[in-house]
Amino acid sequence: MAEVIRRVRPTPSDAYLANPHKGACTFQRFAGDPLFAGTAWSEQGPLTFPERAFPGTTPAYLPSTVAYCRWYWQMLEPAPGSYEFGILDQALATAAARGQTLAIRLMPFGHPADPQLPRWYADRHGADAKGHPDHDSAPYLEHFGGLIREAGRRFDGDPRLESIDLAYIGYWGEGAGTCSAEQCRRFAELFRESFPTTPRLGMMGDAQMRAALATGTGWRCDCFGDLRAPGDACVMRHHSWNHMLEGYPRAMAECGAVDTWRTAPVHFETCWVPMTWQQRGFDLDYIIGQGLKWHGTYFMPKSCGLSPEWVDQLSDFCRRLGYRYVLRHAALQSPTPIAGGWFGFQAFIENVGVAPIYHRYDLAIRLRQRDREEIVTVPDVDIRTWLPGDAWIDRRIPLPPGLRPGWADLALGIIRPGERDARVRFAVEETFGNGWVSLGGIELD
DSSP: OOOOEEEEOOOBOOSOOOOSSOEEEEESSOTTSOOBSTTOOOSSOOSOOOOOSSSSSOTTSOOOSEEEEEEEHHHHOSBTTBOOTHHHHHHHHHHHHTTOEEEEEEESOOSTTSOOSOHHHHHHHOOOTTSOOOTTSHHHHHHHHHHHHHHHHHHTTOTTEEEEEEOOBSGGGBSOSOOOHHHHHHHHHHHHHHOSSSOEEEESSHHHHHHHHTTTOEEEEEEETOOOOOOOSSSOGGGOOOIIIIIHHHHHHHHTOTTGGGTSOEEEEESSOHHHHHHTTOOHHHHHHHHHHTTOOEEEOTTBOOOTTTHHHHHHHHHHSSOOEEEEEEEEEOOOOSTTOEEEEEEEEEEOSSSOOOSOOEEEEEEEETTEEEEEEOTTOOGGGOOSEEEEEEEEEEOOTTOOSEEEEEEEEEEOTTOOSEEEOOSBSSBOTTSOEEEEEEEEO
């Protein structure tokens, strides 16, 4: 019998895809929750979890598959060794119910108006006039580190958990404090040991960032978009220091963060909120261009309302962040006899985003024959290696036992290991409602 090759070339789509692990994030809120009023927000993570207010996308915000929340040490360990991780359990469950994963930060303390160090810790080990602990001390590593270890024991590897920040210096853990390079190394190793599976994100800048990156983390910045130019009596306005034109490019170069996006994510938390950028006359095109150039995966505008004039640009920015897979071409080669047989499969997949995916998924082919359905993982494919650009796949796909001679419908999907649902959608039009992409089919002998 002559060999038959069936080719499939789907139609690319620019539509929004509710794909996981990328794009806009909610902040201290979940998809469907009300936004913060105006340009203000809270640094305290949710402690109660009411039903959603809106059935779908929150008005005046961007669609989101990632929630980002952070909580203070005082809330999570009110007494030594007594952990209130029920808060995180509820947050993970709420995120999952809203179609999101949950990115977290555990913060040692906040600004004077925020919760401070746990009273039991400050009474035993002291704090300075600003409420800071001795970041270099053994008790701080032991006790705040103990919170991190216990959180890792309970939550590392949970598929609902998106990432965790390495945050332990100064207000909100963002690095404004004194801590030796050696203590930073100890904390970075502690986070790696506690969360070996969950993606970890180092805070932008100096020893804290260097130590984090040395353990394989990605990075996050907390003042993305800052283009301030206040000037003063001695400095011209356009010579003013700001994060976007000096702080971040310098830190990326000096800390070795330029290429870490290849293996770990990048998270942009806005400086203030986009409405503030607009009020101050910041250049949105430049901000977006830098975010794409720095290979961002997440954009977190703090769950505050967005200007109608900027929504389309920010939506397009989020569409391009992270990964976006287009199935350009697939070919199916005539199968060998069913018993112990196989068929040839080739695919050209282009990642038109700016980063890979960082969570484990499998590329799979679904075979359907009447009332029988089989899912076969395409062997030796790690989609985390699909950097922006082209991926070519050429594999023999084993035929599952029990199939019968005749036609079999085929579809391509990206699934979690061991599952059957297509979790990551291709940006093509020939997609079933459940995320699988039609490949037509093959005739089995």
